[in-house]
Amino acid sequence: MNIVVCVKHIPDPNLPAEMDGKTLKREGVQGVMDPGDEFGVEAGLQIKERLATGDGESGEGEVTLVSMGPAAAMEAVRRGLSMGADKGVLVSDDVLKGSDALATAKVLSAAIQKNGAFDLVIAGVESTDGYTGTLPGTLAEFLGVPHVSTVKEIVSADGGTLKVNRQTADGYHVVEVGLPAVISVTAGVNEPRYASFKGIMAAKKKPVEQLSLSDLDLSGDDVAVKQEVTELSKAEEREGGEIIEDDGSAAAKIADFLKEAKVI
Amino acid sequence: MAKVWVFAETTPEGEVDPAALEILTKAREIGDAEAVVLGPGATKAAEKLGEFGAATVYASDDEVYGDYVAQPATHALHSLIEEHSPDLVLFAMAYDSRDVAGRLSAKLGSTLMSNATDLIDENTARTAVFGGATLVDVKLEGSPKLVIFRPKSFEAAPSGGSADVVEVSVDIPDDLKKAKRVERHIEEATGPRLDQAPVVISGGRGLQEPGNFELLDQLAAAIGNAAVGGTRAVVDAGWVPYSYQIGQTGITVKPSVYLAIGISGATQHIVGMKGAKKIIAINKDEEAPIFQLADLGIVGDALKILPQLIEEVKTRKG
Structure with a gap:
C-alpha cells in the first residue's frame, strides 16, 4: 500500500507567536514539525507494518511525506523520515508565502499526484498554528477521493478498504471507506514513536524530492492569496477580579460566589 | 440584499444543531436568510429553522446524506448553489459541516474562512487569534463566500417566522458513496450537556x-x-x-x-x-x-x- 502523510513545518508552538504585518510571522522563527503530524506519520507507519506482517498483502509500498513550506520545512520532513517514513517531497516556492488553505490543498494535491499512485493520504485534524481543520476535505475533493476526518482509531486496513472509528460530538461512528481515500487523525489515534539515533542517521540518506510550483505545472495565479486581512485590533480585555491566597476560607468564598451568581 | 445561506446539521429526530440557529440569527441581520438541511430529520428541522429566520429551507430526508460521509451532501449543496446563487454560505464548526465546507471550497474555487467569530458585513468576517487577544478582520472572496463560525459566536433568537420548505431532489452518483457509516456509538453522558450547562x-x-x-x-x-x-x-x-x-x-x-x-x-x-x-x-x-x-x-x-x-x-x- 502506498501511503502519503502530509506534514507541516510550523513556528514552535511552545514559543510566543508573533505577527509579521497582518499574518503570522514564520520566517526567522524557530520551527518544528507540527506535533499533530506525528500521529499521522505514526498511523502511516503502523498501517504499512501491519500489512507487512499480515497474510496475503506483502509489505510492498512506501510511506511518503509531503510538505509545502519554506526551505526550513526540510527539518519537518527529516523529522518524519527519522521516525521511519521512506521518502519525502517538499514543495517550496517564494510565491507560496502566506498561502491560504485552498491554495495549500491545490499544491499538496498536485504534489501527491506527481509522486505517483496512492492508496491512502493521512493528515492531522488541524494544524497547531492555523487550525482551520478544512484542508483534508479540500485536498480530498481535489484528488477526487472520499475522506474521513477526525479518525480516532484505525480498526483494520486491507488492500481495498479501510475501517476506522470517527470521532463525533457525542461518541463515534464506524466508517468503512473504499481506497484510495484521505483521512485526518486525532491525537488519540496512537502513541507516536520516538526517532531512534539509527533512525535519525538513516533519515539523512533518504531521498527528498524538492519541487517548485512550475514542477507541478501550477502558476502563481493558481495559488494567488485571495483572502485579505483588512484590520487587526485588540480584543476587549476581561477585567481581572479578586485573587486570594487560600487560608482555609476559600471554599466558603467560592460557595458564596456561586450563591450570588444564582447557580445554587 | 445579500442572499445568505446557512448549512444546518440535524439529528434524525429533527433536532437542529444549536450553532446553526445562532448563525441564522446573524444571517438575517446581514441579508435574506435561507437554510439547507440534508439527511433524516431534515423536514422536521426545517420548521425550527423557519422559526429562527430562514424564509426558505431546502431540505431532504434522504438517508444517503446520513449513511455516507460528506460527499453526497457536498454534491447536493453544490448543485443547489449553482441553481440559486447565494452570496454567502455559512457553516457551524461541527464535524460534518466542516467536512462539507472543505470539499465545497475545492469544488467552487472559493477560499473558505474557518474559525470565524463574527460577521461584520456581507464582505467581512472576523476571527480571533492568540487566545482571543487579537481580532483579525478578513475580506471574504469567492462566489459564494464561504465561512465557518465557532459555536456560540452569536446568541440565537427566534424571529417568529416560518419557512417555505423546498424539497431537495438531487441524484447522488454511486462513486460518491464510498465512505459509509456502518455503526453509530453514542457515549452516554449523565447530567446536562457541556455546551448547555449553566x-x-x-x-x-x-x-x-x-x-x-x-x-x-x-x-x-x-x-x-x-x-x-x-x-x-x-x-x-x-x-x-x-x-x-x-x-x-x-x-x-x-x-x-x-x-x-x-x-x-x-x-x-x-x-x-x-x-x-x-x-x-x-x-x-x-x-x-x-x-x-x-x-x-x-x-x-x-x-x-x-x-x-x-x-x-x-x-x-x-
Missing part, C-alpha cells in the same frame, strides 16, 4: 491524577445542573474521554459560571471558555495565566479545597 466544572493537569476527577463529579452533583469538562492535556493523557474536551479543538462553552480547577490557561483552552459570564479559578501557581481572566481566583491546593467546597455547597442548598 455551570461548567473543568479539570486540568493540576488535579494530578485521573481518579481526582471524581471530586469534580461530586461537586457537579452537589451544584446540580453542572457539567464536567477537561483540558486537551488531560484528554490526551487519557484521563477523560474526548467528549470532555473544552478548547480550540473540542467544545466551546459559555456558561453562567466556569470553574477552572488545576488549569493553567493555555491559549488552546482559553478560546473555548473565555465567553463564560463568570470565571472561578483554583491553581497552585499564582502566575498561571488563567488568573488574568478569573473573577475569583484562588491560589491554593484544589485537592484540599474541593472536598470543603462540596460540603459548603451542600450546606447552602440545605
Whole structure:
C-alpha cells in the first residue's frame, strides 16, 4: 500500500507567536514539525507494518511525506523520515508565502499526484498554528477521493478498504471507506514513536524530492492569496477580579460566589 | 440584499444543531436568510429553522446524506448553489459541516474562512487569534463566500417566522458513496450537556491524577445542573474521554459560571471558555495565566479545597 502523510513545518508552538504585518510571522522563527503530524506519520507507519506482517498483502509500498513550506520545512520532513517514513517531497516556492488553505490543498494535491499512485493520504485534524481543520476535505475533493476526518482509531486496513472509528460530538461512528481515500487523525489515534539515533542517521540518506510550483505545472495565479486581512485590533480585555491566597476560607468564598451568581 | 445561506446539521429526530440557529440569527441581520438541511430529520428541522429566520429551507430526508460521509451532501449543496446563487454560505464548526465546507471550497474555487467569530458585513468576517487577544478582520472572496463560525459566536433568537420548505431532489452518483457509516456509538453522558450547562466544572493537569476527577463529579452533583469538562492535556493523557474536551479543538462553552480547577490557561483552552459570564479559578501557581481572566481566583491546593467546597455547597442548598 502506498501511503502519503502530509506534514507541516510550523513556528514552535511552545514559543510566543508573533505577527509579521497582518499574518503570522514564520520566517526567522524557530520551527518544528507540527506535533499533530506525528500521529499521522505514526498511523502511516503502523498501517504499512501491519500489512507487512499480515497474510496475503506483502509489505510492498512506501510511506511518503509531503510538505509545502519554506526551505526550513526540510527539518519537518527529516523529522518524519527519522521516525521511519521512506521518502519525502517538499514543495517550496517564494510565491507560496502566506498561502491560504485552498491554495495549500491545490499544491499538496498536485504534489501527491506527481509522486505517483496512492492508496491512502493521512493528515492531522488541524494544524497547531492555523487550525482551520478544512484542508483534508479540500485536498480530498481535489484528488477526487472520499475522506474521513477526525479518525480516532484505525480498526483494520486491507488492500481495498479501510475501517476506522470517527470521532463525533457525542461518541463515534464506524466508517468503512473504499481506497484510495484521505483521512485526518486525532491525537488519540496512537502513541507516536520516538526517532531512534539509527533512525535519525538513516533519515539523512533518504531521498527528498524538492519541487517548485512550475514542477507541478501550477502558476502563481493558481495559488494567488485571495483572502485579505483588512484590520487587526485588540480584543476587549476581561477585567481581572479578586485573587486570594487560600487560608482555609476559600471554599466558603467560592460557595458564596456561586450563591450570588444564582447557580445554587 | 445579500442572499445568505446557512448549512444546518440535524439529528434524525429533527433536532437542529444549536450553532446553526445562532448563525441564522446573524444571517438575517446581514441579508435574506435561507437554510439547507440534508439527511433524516431534515423536514422536521426545517420548521425550527423557519422559526429562527430562514424564509426558505431546502431540505431532504434522504438517508444517503446520513449513511455516507460528506460527499453526497457536498454534491447536493453544490448543485443547489449553482441553481440559486447565494452570496454567502455559512457553516457551524461541527464535524460534518466542516467536512462539507472543505470539499465545497475545492469544488467552487472559493477560499473558505474557518474559525470565524463574527460577521461584520456581507464582505467581512472576523476571527480571533492568540487566545482571543487579537481580532483579525478578513475580506471574504469567492462566489459564494464561504465561512465557518465557532459555536456560540452569536446568541440565537427566534424571529417568529416560518419557512417555505423546498424539497431537495438531487441524484447522488454511486462513486460518491464510498465512505459509509456502518455503526453509530453514542457515549452516554449523565447530567446536562457541556455546551448547555449553566455551570461548567473543568479539570486540568493540576488535579494530578485521573481518579481526582471524581471530586469534580461530586461537586457537579452537589451544584446540580453542572457539567464536567477537561483540558486537551488531560484528554490526551487519557484521563477523560474526548467528549470532555473544552478548547480550540473540542467544545466551546459559555456558561453562567466556569470553574477552572488545576488549569493553567493555555491559549488552546482559553478560546473555548473565555465567553463564560463568570470565571472561578483554583491553581497552585499564582502566575498561571488563567488568573488574568478569573473573577475569583484562588491560589491554593484544589485537592484540599474541593472536598470543603462540596460540603459548603451542600450546606447552602440545605
